Amino acid sequence: MAKSSDFFERVYQVAELVPHGRVTSYGAIARYIGSARGARMVGWAMNKCSGWHRFVPAHRVVNSKGLLTGKHHFSGGETMKELLQNEGIEVVENQIINFEKVFWDPTKELEI
DNA sequence: ACTATGACGGTTG
DNA sequence: CCAACCGCCATAG
Numbered sequence: 001m002a003k004s005s006d007f008f009e010r011v012y013q014v015a016e017l018v019p020h021g022r023v024t025s026y027g028a029i030a031r032y033i034g035s036a037r038g039a040r041m042v043g044w045a046m047n048k049c050s051g052w053h054r055f056v057p058a059h060r061v062v063n064s065k066g067l068l069t070g071k072h073h074f075s076g077g078e079t080m081k082e083l084l085q086n087e088g089i090e091v092v093e094n095q096i097i098n099f100e101k102v103f104w105d106p107t108k109e110l111e112i
Numbered sequence: 113a114c115t116a117t118g119a120c121g122g123t124t125g
Numbered sequence: 126c127c128a129a130c131c132g133c134c135a136t137a138g
């Protein structure tokens with residue numbers, strides 16, 4: 001809403017829109033928002049999600065390589081991996097297995 | 113107002 | 126194919 005945080009809300013919106021057992025990439029979200037080159041901002045939004053007013057499945061958001069780059073931001077442990085495996089996603093060494101299978105593109109699925 | 117940084121992506125070498 | 130650099134938009138200091 002008419003404020004700079006709108007960008008963040010979009011990120012969280014899409015993050016929550018990610019189906020259970022699916023993951024998306026920063027670039028996909030950024031592109032869906034309109035800032036295709038703002039992938040870094042998406043990650044930044046996730047960083048502040050720790051103090052956000054609602055839960056954000058940031059564990060479903062990874063980089064284009066399917067690598068859990070931000071897993072250390074959750075609990076500094078293996079929380080992210082546990083969550084992903086809990087959804088049926090295989091994760092080994094912070095790397096998502098069958099990444100392209102579980103990949104969920106908002107711009108494609110939502111067709112915006 | 114300006115500078116520096118940030119959980120990345122794309123392009124160039 | 127792999128490695129490195131630049132660019133990006135927004136937030137914080």
